[in-house]
Amino acid sequence: MVKEQGIGTSHAKIILMGEHSVVYGQPAIALPLPSVKLTVTMTPTHQGQTVDSRYFSGDWHALPPVMQGVRKLIAALVDHFNGQDDPWKMQIDSQLPAERGMGSSAATAVAIVRAFFDYYEQPLGRPELLALADVEEQITHRSPSGLDAATVSSKTPLYYVKGHAGTAIPMNLQATMVIADTGVKGATKEAIMAVQDLLAHDHDRAQEHIDHLGRLVVASRTFLAQDEVFKLGTTLNAAQQDLRALQVSDDQLDHLIDVAIENGALGAKLTGGGRGGCMFAITRTALGARRLSGILKDNGARQTWIQPLDTSRGED
Secondary structure, eight states, X not given: OOOSOEEEEEEEEEEEEOTTGGGGTOOEEEEEEEEEXXXXXXXXXXXXXXXEOSSOEEEGGGOOGGGHHHHHHHHXXXXXXXXXXXXXXXXXXXXXXXXXXXXXXXXXXXXXXXXXXXXXXXXXXXXXXXHHHHHHHHHHSSSXXXXXXXXXXXXXXXXXXXXXXXXXXXXXXXXXXXXXXXXXXXXXXXXXXXXXXXXXXXXXXXXXXXHXXXXXXXXXXXXXXXXXXXXXXXXXXXXXXXXXXXXXXXXXXXXXXXXXXXXXXXXXXXXXXXXXXXXXXXXXXXXXXXXXXXXXXXXXXXXXXXXXOOOOOOOO
């Protein structure tokens, strides 16, 4: 039995702190962005099983190579529900930019899983949700940590150490975040290689920055919980200096970060793999965030998002 409409939702995420250093055993904090949404809607049709998204429209079997993770996930879900002969249309509506470090592929996977279970009116536990989302992530990101899927399906920030499950951490922060897209696709592979090269040729200096990033993450965990927004801002700025020293930032990221600081941001840094992608800044007030958003656009940001941080919610 299916519903007249099955709906699954998710949202974006960013790495608050710990990019690159997390690869070398240091902790990281990932932050959900509930205001940047992705929705998958499934409705019954007379024939066929089709997907309609900004990248592809047609039979899901014909999804392009860039969406093979989605194709494998849909195949697994169709098998799970013995739905090979059930005609439906899947509409994917996403506010997330692709290849910007905001969790687009994981958010798509989570919303598709939720939509299928809603459509077939079956209960869905969190372990099963994450296991099924991992079917897509294994194709798209090879050996994913699971952090993206965990964060885009949660309202709670996660503290993560490589090789361990993410731990939900409390957040009580009276502040607002502005995220800005440089308009340049992130070059994660090149950034990772830059860090590896620095470790090979100037190991002690590179390791010092990696260890320092780890200490900043530990401190930030406390600042998030205790509304130490000014200390958090200072810590974000310090993390950006480490990331610049590790050669994973670039001119456009540096430009937008400098503009944010010059225009009242309490702290700003890149997020994700670097060498393009997105940066973010925090302000004390929502009004300050809206003002800063306009300034960043005037200075070359392709797109901006505003995320209030003044709520402390449990997982959905």
